[in-house]
Amino acid sequence: MARRIPRREFLASLGAAGATTAASLLSLAPVRILAGYSAAAKPKSDPIFQAKALKGVDFVLRNSPTSRKYLIETMPGGVALLDYNNDGLLDIFFVNGGHVRDIVGATMSFDRRNPAYWNRLYRQNPDGTFTDVTQQAGLADAGNSNYGMGVAVGDYDNDGFPDIYVTNFGKNILYHNNGDGTFTDVTAKAGVAAGGWSASAGFFDCDNDGRLDLFVTRYLDWSMEKSKTCGSERPTYCPPGEFPAITNILYHNRGDGTFEDVSVASGIAAKKGHGLGVAFADYDGDGFTDIFVANDVTNQFLFHNNGNGTFTECGLESGAALSENGKMLSGMGVVFQDYDNDGLPDLLITQLPHEPYVVFHNEGRGLFSAQELTAGFGVLSGNSSGWGVGLEDFDNDGWKDAFIVQGHVFDNVEMYDGSLRYREPPLLALNHKGRFVKADAGSDVPVAGRGAAFGDLNNDGWVDVITTSLGEAPQCYLNYGGELHWLTITLRGKRSNRDGFGARVQVNGQTRFATASGSYLSSNDKRLHFGLGSAETADIEIKWPSGIQQALRGVKANQFIVIEESAP
């Protein structure tokens, strides 16, 4: 029988390893491993999630549902896993909704000065507990006229500290990480406030200039005044088609702490949709990162990066715009990673019930084909509503598995359709060589799930999950792992952006596209996790956004390594 290493014992061993890091730098040409620490060997092989309350995390996602059914109420909120103080431990940032008054024509005032409606940053302590550092970090002011939605994380100024971008219904906020545990609201200087209803956002380098740019999806052309309810006897939230579509935003990083709105010049604004999720990957291998936007009841958008500062939306031509039946998806969350280990990034898109979650398999040559049935999602998702989504190798067998948080949009959906549920447990589906099969997600407790962020919270080599749900405390699904091996890589770009976003990293035949984006409204651990199965060493190949390629052979399994981009 497997022996599970207690979390405290593990973290203690981690601390010891961390202490030797500086002295044990490895230099293996052409890859430079700047830091490394090994986790203790783990027993057992099955991935076993356990839903756990994190000590010190007292956040509640307050969405303020009203009888007026303001649509914003059912859409938040994001969560980010980031190491804001570079202590090697993942911290957690939650986006809160706000207080919506239950009156006709409620104003744009969401009581965000009330601590109950603050966004929250929790710093992880060495003992695995968390401390709320929101106020001392300077993140308490979320803007009284902002109803919170999502979060993106990236080191936009390459100073080595992750910055936080919060999307809102209202004005978005960019918090610069000062490197001393505090943040400064630099939105006005940076020029990235956007406006209207922003949803997911993500940092990526659109022109490979070594600086992270910022993409923001926007959901609807909507306001409190324009709000209306749908349904007759039982009023409920209106579908997005009841409101005008709107453009997404691309901000180009000028490198001086400011951004330029290039939405029109780049061609991004040529398309209006109902954008929710966003994910990035170079799907056609031309060296430039492309953008996929999950739209709600609109064609999905695949923005091909032309490499000259412009994008061409080619979802329909690429086969990634519509379901196999030619229907529009109610796209919510999206992840853009390679699930079948053919080296090409595929798309997994969550949506509302009666159609399975969609898998657009990358066929090469810029083409996708709907493969959700052969991938197994026909039997996994027909009556569920999916939001946050991740493709991570939870069982370290070398195949990326799927984790999806679920719950319907309507808080009274049972009154409309007895076969649907507002609250649902999450879905864990393990990947058996390209076919997903349901597994124990660690909790059957139904929640109105929304955001999800993925990362190795306790640095044990097994990817954990943090999710948010409306009106409730977040859920943490700790992965207690097993015996199989793993490797976790932190990229450090030099010519490329420091986070290495956009790099293609291949380890023992698996491929990951470096990004913190994906899921729904959320931001993931930027470290690249690879399950190695029974392999005790790994061969690594990296193609950086700069074009530089690096390779490393025979890297020992079960360790965290930092790889710095080599000189050209």
Place this chain on the structure above:
Amino acid sequence: MIHALLWMCLLFPPQSAEPSVSPEVLTLLQAGTDAENRSDFDQAIAAFRRAANLDPTAGIVFFKLGDAYMKKRDFAGAISPLQRAAELSPESLAVRQLLGYALLAEGYASQAIPHLTMIHEYGALGIAQLQTGQPGEAVANLQAALAKSPDDPDLLFYLSRAATALSGQSLDRLLSVYPKSARGYQALGQTDYEMKVFPKAVMEYEQAIAIRPDLPGLRLELGQVYAAGSEWEKAEEQFRGEAKLQPGSPEAAYRLGNALMQQGKMKEAIEELRRSDLLRPNMPETLYALGRAAAVVDPNLAEHAFARVIELEKETPLAGQAYLALAGIHRKQGKTELAAREMQEYGRIQTLTAGLEHKNP
């Protein structure tokens, strides 16, 4: 409906009996008619009432008085004089017609029925029968009325209500006489399914199957319950059972094929969908499903199936879907020009069908 029919009747009044009354009464009838023509119905009623007082045995006087009330839309006021007119002129169809409408309008449906039956006014009769709990008769009469006035929205509305009531009545009868019969459970299962109470529907169908395992259709319906809940493995089991029971059923083969496809068992799905196509050729839905299942494992077969869908469907949304699917296959095969043309066709049909949908009420 009632009012519309009433006004139809009032605009085209039926032949009434020749009056044989005194000159004084005749003068009052003329004065009342003149007032009616001026739409002064109160004046008309006053004149006709004086005439009735003068000659309480003249059926025409009571008919005119009732008619004036009807024109005033005072149906309650019309009933008494029309009943007197019916007593005095029992053979007058005009009197029966007005009295039937007046009674129906005032909610006396059962009293209206004999009068409406006499004049063969099927629409109003059907409505009266629906209101008196005779949905079977109501359906028959409303259908007869619709044969004369096809697509009349009011008649269609009442026919729909009557059919629903008839269905409920039949179900109630079935359950009261044979509460533990397979058909009884089947009916309950179907009701639960329509109300999307799937777990209860499953239980009802399982009871039905336990009682009559040989009854065709039970497994098909239970499979559909599972399919609606995306429980495809269980749906497959039921459809397979139905296909075994009815090897010649194209629907069982189609549904089994679809359940297999949803589970990603494409080769088995193709087998069943081809069998369905053989049993009942040229079903567009079967061919489309066959194309979907084959797209992964046998692109040539998929191409052929989608082409047949287009051939059969021409410009329907399903044809559009087939073009989209064909474009995907041809892009993968490197036939980009062909794929582009198919995408154009897809777009054209999308525009066309969106326009049609927009035009539909």
